Amino acid sequence: MTRSDLRAAFEDGPALVSYVAAGDPSAAASKAYVEALVEGGSDVIELGLPFSEPVAEGRTIQQAIKRALDAGMTPEAYLDLVRDLDIDVPVVCMTYYNLIYQFGPEPGPEAFVEAAAEAGISGFVVPDLPVDESGPLYEACREHGLDLVFIVAPTTTPERLERLLDRTTGFVYVQGRLGTTGARDEVSDDTPASLERLRDADLPKAVGFGISSGEQAREIVASGADGVVVGSAYVDIVAEGVADDRPTAEVADRIEALARELKQGALDAVPEPERK
Amino acid sequence: MSREQPADDGTEGKFGDYGGQYVPEVLMPAVEELTDAYERYVLDNEDGFVDDLRSRLREFGGRPTPLSYAANLSERYGFDVYLKREDLLHGGAHKLNNALGQVLLAKYMGKERIVAETGAGQHGTATAMACAYLDVPCEIYMGRTDVNRQRPNVFRMRIHDAEVNPVDVGSGTLKEAINETMRDWATNVEDTHYVIGSVVGPHPFPAMVRDFQSVVGEELRAQSRDQLGELPEAVIACAGGGSNTMGAFASFVGSAELAGAPEGAQEPAPDVDLLAVEAGGSSLDVDADAGYAPNSASLSTGTEGVLHGARTKLLQTGEGQIVESHSISAGLDYAGVGPELAHLVDTGRVTPVNVDDDAALEAFHRLSREEGIIPALESSHAVAYLEAYEGDGPVVVNVSGRGDKDLDTVIEESTARDLDTAPTMEVFEE
Numbered sequence A: 001m002t003r004s005d006l007r008a009a010f011e012d013g014p015a016l017v018s019y020v021a022a023g024d025p026s027a028a029a030s031k032a033y034v035e036a037l038v039e040g041g042s043d044v045i046e047l048g049l050p051f052s053e054p055v056a057e058g059r060t061i062q063q064a065i066k067r068a069l070d071a072g073m074t075p076e077a078y079l080d081l082v083r084d085l086d087i088d089v090p091v092v093c094m095t096y097y098n099l100i101y102q103f104g105p106e107p108g109p110e111a112f113v114e115a116a117a118e119a120g121i122s123g124f125v126v127p128d129l130p131v132d133e134s135g136p137l138y139e140a141c142r143e144h145g146l147d148l149v150f151i152v153a154p155t156t157t158p159e160r161l162e163r164l165l166d167r168t169t170g171f172v173y174v175q176g177r178l179g180t181t182g183a184r185d186e187v188s189d190d191t192p193a194s195l196e197r198l199r200d201a202d203l204p205k206a207v208g209f210g211i212s213s214g215e216q217a218r219e220i221v222a223s224g225a226d227g228v229v230v231g232s233a234y235v236d237i238v239a240e241g242v243a244d245d246r247p248t249a250e251v252a253d254r255i256e257a258l259a260r261e262l263k264q265g266a267l268d269a270v271p272e273p274e275r276k
Numbered sequence B: 001m002s003r004e005q006p007a008d009d010g011t012e013g014k015f016g017d018y019g020g021q022y023v024p025e026v027l028m029p030a031v032e033e034l035t036d037a038y039e040r041y042v043l044d045n046e047d048g049f050v051d052d053l054r055s056r057l058r059e060f061g062g063r064p065t066p067l068s069y070a071a072n073l074s075e076r077y078g079f080d081v082y083l084k085r086e087d088l089l090h091g092g093a094h095k096l097n098n099a100l101g102q103v104l105l106a107k108y109m110g111k112e113r114i115v116a117e118t119g120a121g122q123h124g125t126a127t128a129m130a131c132a133y134l135d136v137p138c139e140i141y142m143g144r145t146d147v148n149r150q151r152p153n154v155f156r157m158r159i160h161d162a163e164v165n166p167v168d169v170g171s172g173t174l175k176e177a178i179n180e181t182m183r184d185w186a187t188n189v190e191d192t193h194y195v196i197g198s199v200v201g202p203h204p205f206p207a208m209v210r211d212f213q214s215v216v217g218e219e220l221r222a223q224s225r226d227q228l229g230e231l232p233e234a235v236i237a238c239a240g241g242g243s244n245t246m247g248a249f250a251s252f253v254g255s256a257e258l259a260g261a262p263e264g265a266q267e268p269a270p271d272v273d274l275l276a277v278e279a280g281g282s283s284l285d286v287d288a289d290a291g292y293a294p295n296s297a298s299l300s301t302g303t304e305g306v307l308h309g310a311r312t313k314l315l316q317t318g319e320g321q322i323v324e325s326h327s328i329s330a331g332l333d334y335a336g337v338g339p340e341l342a343h344l345v346d347t348g349r350v351t352p353v354n355v356d357d358d359a360a361l362e363a364f365h366r367l368s369r370e371e372g373i374i375p376a377l378e379s380s381h382a383v384a385y386l387e388a389y390e391g392d393g394p395v396v397v398n399v400s401g402r403g404d405k406d407l408d409t410v411i412e413e414s415t416a417r418d419l420d421t422a423p424t425m426e427v428f429e430e
């Protein structure tokens, strides 16, 4: 397996993977938010390409996606936004399969993967594409040197886990709890067990679904994760900004501050001398 | 492709290119568990599951439903018209065939809680009814628009002790209700079964719901032989997701698998025309830029894509965003359709046709006035197609449900359109 920049993002200690929806509430604002996330210490950006039926998403991200679609976000505009980003961390495209499939003149994932690679995307997370159906996307990703990240759920059986790990590159996305995305106050009791199952996997493990504070990030990294994935907690700040009509810069500052807290929490889990 | 092929080539449950299992990983084990239960109980009749279901459909559901000769319509059109009377099934629609099947299956599987989505409220009602009968807690998701236009069914669900959760997102119809139910399922997947209301969703739902509904076509076929002395020239059924459609058609395309069907009930009959009537709404043109289709005709006008767990024909923009659909009938108001039906249309076995809102309303009044049967607005689409049908008959129309739930909508829409075939209600207004 080739070493991707996604995998490399986990090499300097616990990584912060940060999600926002592209175009929420405008393309220009989300550019600022992504840059703020990187400024705050994010090691990977997961940039959501909004799909009208986000079944794996909780209320917060669902509404973000609606704001983005209402503001006119499209796959083309998304790629433009990625090209425009002034950041030096890898960007993962998080979206649903139908958008990848419909892009380009022929149905199929090749055209979008090619365009994404050209725009500077490092990999994909596609929550409604099970590993079993991922053949064509997996091939296209290999062709263009992109990673395909699969989500391991608390319900994933050992037999499925093996197949998932076979296909996952970059990192493993560990779904920390049942259900959909959305910020919670506590770390799920399922998380340590989920990580334990992945102990032998030769890939970085990032836990997501429900993380919203530095303390939670610390707890999760302390139980063995190589990183945390955070989305709804930032999107809550965006949503509040929209509701209160705050300037983009002020929202970006708050997002940056939260990223900093989360990153610090993750770092706190690792004793000083062991930090790389 | 140049590189080595991946080790596997997709999920189960394909109909040509359609179908499959496109669901979040958290649900995949549940979908696999359900597939296993479907194969054992439904296809192989393990523990006498199918016998149990068939006897409950008789005793609780009131099967078989009659095949009624429609004398006045026959005279009007000049060919024999028969009506398959799913409106007479307990609950007032074909939906109970599937809901009872799935809730019973969930019990056999040891599930402790049921969730379901509903459009017209007929599936929600059938599920709530089956849950009351089989003593399982039940929660139903329903779009806000549908809650408002199908109030009698909301009350019925509540009376059967089901929770009804209105969904306020989007246009508040079936698509949004399905999304929300999938979220609930993903959160409670360990003890909850999702009773999908049509032949849509990930495998095994499209095949399993078809099998549960195939009892309609099985009876229809036997009754045709007995009462007409032959198979009909055509079977006409409305298609939302397509469960009454596939139920009525399955016995003619050889795809029904429910154990214990009478001899010959599943043999293909290629000379029987199968017409799937979609909701033409107010127009067949999709306003892709506005993200809106003023119809629900995904078989006639849709394109291939992935939605709600399956690859099928969809109303979508060129970019792959799903558009809002429209129909005067809540149960047809959906941007997708069952994958098997999409496949049967591609192979030419099923012909997709459509009628618009106005024609459906006219047919509602026609059947009510001329035959003494108040059809669901969904079923009214199938009845309406008789106006356009060119053939010699005999023809069977599947009356998938009764229209009591639709009276408010019908009065309102008939008045708004100044429909002269509609009775005047003015004298009753305060």
Ligand SMILES: Cc1ncc(COP(=O)(O)O)c(C=O)c1O
Pocket: B093, B094, B095, B119, B120, B121, B122, B123, B197, B198, B199, B238, B239, B240, B241, B242, B243, B244, B245, B330, B331, B332, B376, B378, B379, B400, B401, B402
């Ligand atoms: C009476 C009736 N007919 C038809 C339908 C459409 O569903 P399907 O196409 O799955 O039969 C519904 C849906 O609610 C219904 O209530």
